[in-house]
Amino acid sequence: xxxxxxxxxxxxxxxxxxxxxxxxxxxxxxxxxxxxxxxxxxxxxxxxxxxxxxxxxxxxxxxxxxxxxx
Numbered sequence: 908x909x910x911x912x913x914x915x916x917x918x919x920x921x922x923x924x925x926x927x928x929x930x931x932x933x934x935x936x937x938x939x940x941x942x943x944x945x946x947x948x949x950x951x952x953x954x955x956x957x958x959x960x961x962x963x964x965x966x967x968x969x970x971x972x973x974x975x976x977x
Contacts, residue, residue, distance in 0.1 A: 914944070922949055923956045 936946035
């Protein structure tokens with residue numbers, strides 16, 4: 908597993924929510940600059956949140972396997 912993030916979980920969740928609230932109208936880099944992290948860091952947080960929620964990151968949809976096993 909990776910190292911512990913220096914950013915609190917609530918901060919990461921808020922940053923992901925801010926990116927998602929933009930509805931695709933803003934880039935990772937633009938939203939990340941607003942919260943003081945790099946675009947790659949925010950992209951990673953969004954991907955992790957999607958994986959945790961069982962979403963297919965490439966399409967932003969729920970995984971069929973996750974739905975069937977629930």
